[in-house]
């Protein structure tokens with residue numbers, strides 16, 4: 265026995281080395297195959313970026329350009345094909361090429377049933393959810409959109425004062441209270457703390473939203489998912505279950521730490537439920553809670569047939585971690601971009617002043633009488649078109665994903681596009697939001713940040729301004745159609761309260777040049793390390 269053990273120990277490094285080498289060879293070969301592959305797409309569809317040679321070599325060239333300079337390919341494809349009503353293929357060898365339809369075919373795209381074209385599958389692949397989310401049911405029975413729509417969005421108004429309290433405390437903590445000296449702050453880092461605290465205040469309340477260890481695991485977990493997903497995408501499918509745990513090990517540790525905080529709460533709630541024998545904690549119960557754990561339990565119990573898996577503590581904890589990812593990361597990127605856009609615009613000070621006046625007028629002026637509602641309630645926020653527009657304009661110009669609507673063909677027989685081309689199951693097809701958002705035909709002076717572009721006409725009630733949450737064929741910052749971001753009402757609420765407070769309490773020192781966003785693996789990252797100088801205003 266001892267001899268066998270010794271022999272195994274001696275051989276172990278060699279076995280591991282051989283397996284790793286084998287995996288690396290397979291992966292490299294697979295990546296080379298992807299570089300040259302036409303992904304079974306019909307020959308009549310042009311591939312952008314392949315130059316004059318429409319052969320395997322041309323595709324490899326396009327794929328490499330797509331990896332290093334996706335924006336160049338999007339601009340080329342839009343000008344050459346989309347503007348002429350033609351479909352083209354955008355090479356992307358990390359997780360498969362995308363068939364890009366011209367904007368005129370958006371209605372066709374929206375009409376397709378979910379069992380023909382699925383947006384959920386694109387998200388799932390983009391985030392490699394089968395490997396990065398830690399429970400099988402997270403992927404199959406995605407209940408997030410339902411809990412967000414039925415619980416979070418409906419209840420958000422009731423949280424206005426809590427959110428305001430949290431924003432004020434955060435800004436004092438991270439941007440300071442000194443009204444004399446400018447303070448240099450890392451924009452992304454401080455806004456990440458701000459958005460994390462605001463979101464956790466709503467999802468889990470006090471005192472958890474002020475617990476530094478809990479905040480740290482939530483914000484770190486959300487940062488690493490996207491990177492782990494990109495790394496896993498490089499491997500062939502059959503190796504993903506093996507390499508997945510390696511790339512997600514740090515996330516897993518963070519998830520375990522996160523669940524260490526909320527698991528006792530979940531158990532306590534489920535125990536009370538079992539003891540009461542009721543199928544739901546009564547709302548008049550003085551200690552009935554209004555937080556994510558309760559929403560998840562209520563949602564599970566609200567179904568005609570209760571699925572016991574939905575009440576599994578591990579599933580509820582994993583869903584919480586993923587909701588935190590969806591909610592916090594998107595919002596902090598959007599707010600960071602908006603702050604840099606404002607700071608770099610020649611009208612920075614004037615724009616902040618306009619928003620400040622709007623905030624003061626609506627929250628404290630004669631129009632602010634709100635029948636006992638919060639001074640920052642939904643109806644009040646709806647009367648802040650300039651704050652709203654500053655955010656929407658930034659999302660238009662500097663949204664964090666280049667796709668507008670992207671769906672995956674899930675019909676086993678594939679699908680026939682409006683131009684007659686037939687594309688197979690597994691292909692991604694959609695439109696490029698990035699190109700549509702930067703088209704001069706849609707937006708005058710499209711490459712300029714014009715903070716109040718969407719508020720024009722609001723004055724004097726001439727025309728209804730276009731609000732942050734309104735998607736259209738020309739604005740897809742939250743995607744468009746039935747699968748547009750379900751969290752956008754919550755996000756808009758948070759972001760408007762945050763930006764409104766920044767305008768109210770702080771001056772931002774204008775900067776000569778906007779630091780560039782970085783394109784990486786289909787994400788467009790905001791400036792992550794750059795600083796800004798801010799100073800508390802004398803009130």
Ligand code: HEM
Pocket residue numbers: 383384386387408409412416587590591592594595598659665667668669670740741742743747748749750751752754755
């Ligand atoms: C400014 C902030 C946000 C932006 C710009 C944003 C943007 C988006 C976009 C573009 C999509 C569609 C992705 C695709 O399939 O192509 C999406 C989906 C989604 N978002 Fe957001 N989002 C934001 C905030 C939030 C928040 C706060 C939550 C949660 C409370 C959330 C939850 C989700 C979920 C669950 C989906 C998947 C929906 C589905 O598959 O049907 N998002 N978001």
